Amino acid sequence: MAVTGAMLVLFLIGHMIGNAKLFLGKESFNAYAEWLRTVGEPALPARTLLTLTEIVLAAAVILHMWAAVTLARRAAKARPVKYATKKKSQANGYVVHTMRYGGVIVVLFVVWHLLDLTFGVVNPEGFAATPYDRVVAGFQPSRWWVTAFYVAALVMVGLHLRHGLWSAFQTLGLVGGRNRRLLNAGAAVFSALLILGFLAVPIAVTIGAVK
Numbered sequence: 001m002a003v004t005g006a007m008l009v010l011f012l013i014g015h016m017i018g019n020a021k022l023f024l025g026k027e028s029f030n031a032y033a034e035w036l037r038t039v040g041e042p043a044l045p046a047r048t049l050l051t052l053t054e055i056v057l058a059a060a061v062i063l064h065m066w067a068a069v070t071l072a073r074r075a076a077k078a079r080p081v082k083y084a085t086k087k088k089s090q091a092n093g094y095v096v097h098t099m100r101y102g103g104v105i106v107v108l109f110v111v112w113h114l115l116d117l118t119f120g121v122v123n124p125e126g127f128a129a130t131p132y133d134r135v136v137a138g139f140q141p142s143r144w145w146v147t148a149f150y151v152a153a154l155v156m157v158g159l160h161l162r163h164g165l166w167s168a169f170q171t172l173g174l175v176g177g178r179n180r181r182l183l184n185a186g187a188a189v190f191s192a193l194l195i196l197g198f199l200a201v202p203i204a205v206t207i208g209a210v211k
């Protein structure tokens with residue numbers, strides 16, 4: 001879980017920073033999108049970086065889900081009898097729901113996101129437009145519901161990430177004594193900053209700050 005989770009986090013950091021180029025203007029954002037497609041040419045074929053990213057991401061998502069199901073089954077087998085206590089713990093309370101259903105919502109979000117901004121199928125500007133125009137058309141005020149969906153899905157990504165980071169810290173044996181509060185806060189702050197960074201783009205377009 002941790003290795004594939006770390007790959008996904010690295011992608012998210014890179015993707016968020018790349019998206020922020022939208023604030024530098026149309027030329028800058030489109031030049032960056034073009035660079036993603038042409039980096040390494042002519043030594044490497046076109047789209048090498050993108051294709052590698054797609055393969056690694058797809059593998060990471062599948063393995064991450066497979067590890068989650070395997071771990072949940074193993075945990076159920078190790079403890080077939082429910083705990084007598086009613087008190088919800090991290091392991092059986094809202095976190096389980098956040099991770100399971102949140103994970104499914106994130107996958108559905110990525111499917112919509114690819115149809116919208118990568119393939120242009122559900123985007124008003126379509127595939128022929130530049131990436132900048134697709135982003136601006138996709139989050140127009142009249143399409144506020146798309147932005148609302150992004151906000152909901154990204155909050156899920158944030159909660160998922162926060163718990164994932166916390167679990168990884170525990171697995172690595174870092175949590176103990178005074179570290180506990182610090183790592184808990186660190187996971188929350190990191191996740192919040194990442195999500196706010198992502199949300200800046202759709203919100204800026206929807207309120208007309210980016211045209």
Ligand code: HEM
Pocket residue numbers: 015019033036050051053054057106110113114117118131135150154157198199201202
């Ligand atoms: C508000 C936030 C986001 C914006 C504005 C955004 C924007 C974009 C754009 C414009 C592209 C197409 C890039 C291109 O064709 O050059 C893209 C691709 C992609 N995005 Fe996002 N994105 C956001 C959040 C996310 C999140 C949270 C995830 C994952 C959970 C994600 C996953 C992806 C993936 C997997 C691709 C395809 C990458 C590839 O083709 O290799 N995005 N995004």
